[in-house]
Amino acid sequence: MRTRAQQSRDAALRRLTQVNRSLTLVAVVGAGVITDVVANTASGHTRTSTTEASNTAATNKPELLVSGPSGTTTAHQSAAARRRAVAAARRRAAARRKTDAAANTAASDSSQSSSSNQSLQSSSTPSTVTPSQSSSSSSSASSTPTVVAVSGGS
Amino acid sequence: MPIGAIGSSSTAFWYLTRASGVVSLLLLTLVVALGVADVARVSSPYWPRFLTDGVHRRASMLALVFLAIHIVTSVLDTYAPISLLDAFIPFHSAYRPLWLGLGAAAFDLLLAVLVTSLLRSRIGARNWRLIHWMAYACWPLAVIHGLGTGSDVRRGWMLALDVICVAVVLGAVWARVRMAEYPTTAARATAAGLSAAFVLGLAIWLPGGPLAAGWAGRAGTPVKLISSLHSGSPARTGSR
Numbered sequence: 351m352r353t354r355a356q357q358s359r360d361a362a363l364r365r366l367t368q369v370n371r372s373l374t375l376v377a378v379v380g381a382g383v384i385t386d387v388v389a390n391t392a393s394g395h396t397r398t399s400t401t402e403a404s405n406t407a408a409t410n411k412p413e414l415l416v417s418g419p420s421g422t423t424t425a426h427q428s429a430a431a432r433r434r435a436v437a438a439a440r441r442r443a444a445a446r447r448k449t450d451a452a453a454n455t456a457a458s459d460s461s462q463s464s465s466s467n468q469s470l471q472s473s474s475t476p477s478t479v480t481p482s483q484s485s486s487s488s489s490s491a492s493s494t495p496t497v498v499a500v501s502g503g504s
Numbered sequence: 505m506p507i508g509a510i511g512s513s514s515t516a517f518w519y520l521t522r523a524s525g526v527v528s529l530l531l532l533t534l535v536v537a538l539g540v541a542d543v544a545r546v547s548s549p550y551w552p553r554f555l556t557d558g559v560h561r562r563a564s565m566l567a568l569v570f571l572a573i574h575i576v577t578s579v580l581d582t583y584a585p586i587s588l589l590d591a592f593i594p595f596h597s598a599y600r601p602l603w604l605g606l607g608a609a610a611f612d613l614l615l616a617v618l619v620t621s622l623l624r625s626r627i628g629a630r631n632w633r634l635i636h637w638m639a640y641a642c643w644p645l646a647v648i649h650g651l652g653t654g655s656d657v658r659r660g661w662m663l664a665l666d667v668i669c670v671a672v673v674l675g676a677v678w679a680r681v682r683m684a685e686y687p688t689t690a691a692r693a694t695a696a697g698l699s700a701a702f703v704l705g706l707a708i709w710l711p712g713g714p715l716a717a718g719w720a721g722r723a724g725t726p727v728k729l730i731s732s733l734h735s736g737s738p739a740r741t742g743s744r
Contacts, residue, residue, distance in 0.1 A: 362552050369555070370562040377527055377566050381573075384523035388656060389515075 517581035522655055524574040526665065529650055531567035532614075533669040535560060536643050540676040544683045568618060571611060585726065600724040603652025610645035613638045643673055644702055651706075652723060657714045670706070674699050 352360075538560035547553040575591040578584070586604065590597035592612065595605030620627060620635040647669065656662040681695045713719060721730060 358549075359552075362555055365551075366555050366558045369559055373559065373562060374566060377531060377570065380530070381520075381523045381527045381570065384526050385519045387661070388522045389519045391656065391659065 517577040518583065521574055521577040521581055524570045524577065525650060525654065526656075526662070528567050528570040528574055529646055529669060530665065531563050531570060532643055532646055533672050535563045535567055536639060536673050537676045538563060539639065540680045544680055564618070564621075568614065571614070575611070584729070598726055599729075600653050603649055603723055606645045606652065607649035610642045610649060613642040613645070617642070640677075651710065651714050654714070670703065674703070 538556055542553065542556045542560055545553060546556060575588070578586050579588050579591070584599045586597055586599055590599075590604060591608055594608040594612065595601050596608070597604045617636055617639050620632050624632045647666065651657055651666065654662065657666075677695055677699060681692050684691070714723075721727075
């Protein structure tokens with residue numbers, strides 16, 4: 351028969367085990383969360399590969415020179431920046447395809463009916479891009495392509 | 505970025521270094537606060553004193569584990585030229601020697617506290633207590649190390665965590681002085697003076713230091729590393 355003191359001691363020991371387990375769990379999960387947070391922030395540095403370095407040197411534009419949070423000017427491209435660059439490149443490619451399709455349609459229409467001299471409505475999306483836009487995605491983050499609006503028709 | 509993808513990233517060590525450093529600081533803060541609560545004999549029927557002691561020990565072990573991760577990933581991450589020796593010998597590193605050295609000193613102190621705690625029965629309670637007091641010096645060194653070398657110092661969440669850590673430890677120290685059985689005026693004056701000096705020092709140093717532009721160069725980052733990054737070419741101090 352256990353005494354009341356023994357019961358309270360055993361309960362406290364169980365509590366200690368639970369607290370220690372929770373502490374370990376919180377520390378590990380917290381480390382994971384912070385790792386995720388710092389991976390998505392723009393601070394830090396990246397390992398610039400030789401290919402990227404040569405591309406960067408060719409365009410004479412550092413990949414991303416940003417003053418880091420601790421005043422560190424580092425060439426870094428965080429995961430978020432990479433994702434944004436890829437998404438922007440995809441959007442530009444989609445817009446380019448859309449514009450090309452519209453221009454082809456307009457050209458065929460104008461050839462069929464020469465009297466209708468309609469001009470294509472230029473949308474808000476860029477119509478034509480310079481070849482620099484179709485360069486590799488590694489330099490897409492820093493490249494600012496010249497956008498030339500094309501008015502279709504004859 | 506999914507956690508699973510981090511493992512395949514070349515910057516995984518860098519992310520882990522930063523995260524483990526932050527978690528270590530938080531755990532060290534918890535260790536100091538629990539140690540103070542333990543000495544102050546804080547207890548209740550629901551929370552006996554040995555629970556505080558047990559959590560204090562577990563948090564210390566966890567802090568050491570995360571410190572080990574912090575050091576190993578710092579060494580493996582070849583962006584900054586940090587060797588394993590730099591983690592043990594203060595002010596030896598070529599990369600931000602002062603601020604990294606403070607971290608190394610804090611780590612050495614923590615190791616001393618750990619070893620003497622394991623050998624407590626052999627060295628005696630009095631000697632153990634004298635060395636254990638160094639934990640109070642270890643924590644501010646770790647805080648300043650994080651502020652001096654941390655990449656996330658300017659982030660709002662990191663600043664908030666730093667403020668919370670400082671507030672928790674200062675509150676614990678002040679409670680310790682107040683709850684002491686025979687608090688002498690000298691002890692109170694010392695605690696108040698050191699606390700005020702630490703906070704005032706941070707308030708003066710931070711705006712012109714880590715929070716100001718160009719801190720990397722002034723902190724002692726090798727010129728070669730900075731110039732190679734400015735030119736856009738890969739920094740080959742190591743492979744980055």
